[in-house]
Amino acid sequence: MGWLQGRAAGLCIPAVVTALVVVVAGCAPIERGGGEGQGGGELVESTPIAEEYDENAVFSWGYTVGASSMDPHRGSSGFDQNWLFPAYDRLIYMSPEGEPEPMLATDWTLSEDALAIDMNLREGVVFHDGTPLDADAVKMSLDRARTDPESNVAPLLATVESVEVTGPLGIRINLTEPNAALLPNLGDRAGMIISPTALQNPDLDRYPVGAGPYRVADYRDGDRVVYEKFEGYWDPEVQRTAGLEYRIMADDETRLNAIRAGEVHIGIVRESQIPSALDMGLNVLDGPRNSYYYFSVNAAMAPFDNPLVRRAVNHAINRVEIGDGILQGYCTPTVQPWPANSWAYDEELGDAVGAGEYGEHNPEMARQLLAEAGHPDGVTFDAIVANITGYVTIAEAVQAQLAEAGITMNIRQVEAAQANEAFMVEKTVPAAVLSYEPTMDESGPLVTHYLGDALGNPGGLTSPELDRLFNEQNSRISPEERAPVFHGIMAELMRLDMHEMVLCMRRRQEVFQPGLQGLNIYPTGARDYRGVAVPASLSGN
């Protein structure tokens, strides 16, 4: 027995020692810091340009996905624009304030019947391959964008009947019908002008040839895109760095680690990572953007073909709990599909989540509405949600909230692409928890989600008044003229007990190393680092 006891003791001792080591290591505080000690990080909406920065620095950015293609017309992803902005100037520049400003087009006028836009082009602009920009080059690029069989931006130019050359630096865009969204859309991929001599380049999907401040020097598939300054750019003031390095980092923690380690200067984060990022001494670029989480139903499928049921669900949802609670205040509870700083936002209506308002959380009212609709015992339905942590958390919150009103929601988790397909295309589920990603124009939510033929409106819920109002705003070009019409559209959507219930307005959040200059928030969600500057302390030079 003695030898057995000896063996047992021999086994126990290392086991106990190992367990103690694990426990002590797990309990020991882990010192965090971006080299500056604990805490001290700030939330900011922009960073100014200081007098001193390193002109030889290379600015680096980490993002979740690479471009589906560096060809602005043939790419299939809305995130491509971020990779294309450095290399491709657009006809229009959408400013951080959401205003169209001159870029390759210096000025424009709309005809009285709103069926033609005359544009004057900037003189002295040269593409990366040395080809001068003129009206013929712009026409060729726009014609490709709207007529190329593989163009994925053609729908944005669907109302363009033709593009005429009116002079060496003049074009006229003729429309089949008024389209107020055309100018903002010309500030995105549809308006990115490709050099006419490069349109047939076999590697255009990797090596763009535009007229932007930087050109692609090295394209490393799945890894990074390296840009170098383009000498000869028409606005050298915005070229404050020698180059750019945009890196692909799919994992959220990996991106944050890279910023902490100084391997990239800035990158997007999830809401849940912000407190720890601030605690590490990193700053967070934080501002509103036109993106929101929503709960949507198919208004042609039972039980949601009854407006009372839609209204009941709307009142059963607690937007404040989701935005201020679960998402820790980083998502603003609202019923409007535009952020508060958008010209389309109805300030008089506000967020409308208070007592007596359209988005009021009132489970008792929801029960009464269900009873009126002929469902005194509640309703049961399936809802699809992308199997991404944040979305699932929100869906589970909605599920619990609806249960208080006697509504049973069964959650089906699927891959993100499949969620959109099942709800919008195949129409096999009556409800979904998804998010809207912004387009360049405020009419984006209407065109893609609220109009009768929108992909995001699988039940086709609409009204003649909604169509009339949409056409009316389309015939106006300035935000000031369009805003009151948008307020009318919002009122009509509420009258219809809209199928898509906005839960909260997301914010654009990116973690960056303190000292980075020239950062701005674009309400469209675009990540355009035009004019960014890197101080010597961050450049590594």
Next chain:
Amino acid sequence: MGLFLLRRILGLFPILFFAAMITFLLVYLTPGDPAIAMAGEFATPERIAEIRERMGFNDPFLHQFWSWASGVLSGDLGTSLFNTTPVWDLVLNRLPVTLSLTLLAVLLSVVIGVPLGLLAGVRQNSLLDRVLTILASLGIATPHFWIGTMLVLFLALQMGLLPATGFVPIRENPWEWFLHMLLPAIALGAGTIAEIARQTRSGTIQVLERDHIRTARAMGLRPPAVVAKHVVKNAAIPVVTVLGVQVAHLLGGAVVVEQVFALPGLGQLLITSVLQRDIPVIQGVVLLTAVIVVLVSLLVDLSYTYLNPKVRQT
């Protein structure tokens, strides 16, 4: 020997055919329409239908499979659905990253695992043996991503000794390549190090109990010489087998490790392709992985002929 080799090589073809068939079937049956992804954010039903027709997604299953398989037989893996890049090019661009990660993990497994296993086996039941056994169990049980995250936290972020993310091609800077690959290789190879150590320990203990070892000791051969001359080679056969099996495990683990360290390897390509429903790329990556696993298995079989002369004679 030549006949043995020929038989093994011929046996690869039916294996690869079934791997290709199963891969194609799995992707075909997976929900999701690549035409919707290809049509982009402004997709219309007409555009989606046009893409489906143009890409042959409406064709019968066997027609689609034959179109792809006949291309593979002639060396053409097709083109990515989302850009004009041939799948071969995409795969070959990423292969060096995954191969270097996997090979470095294998190298670490052998360099660390075998000596530890020999030590534990020679000093069976000692304190050292017990500690190494516990560590081996921990290494096998701990997920790659957790090890990777801990390594980044302590060695890269806290101590600043090694980079946290990224890849540098070896031809650009061999030293930077090694520094960037070390943490990922350790994270990936930790489980394999543990397996190799355990297998080496078991093999060593078994060999040490054999008569010829007792004879060698009795004839005055020193212990290090006994181990080097008689133990290592005999204990190596099961270790080589385990190593061959672990290569498949490492290739799978590389998918996770590449995400943690932002390495542009085959794993990352596979994840992106699955999310996009880029079918030709998915099929190309899976098929290539199957080829690698099968070739490694062949190499393992061939190594037996060196380690065990009896195999050569059969």
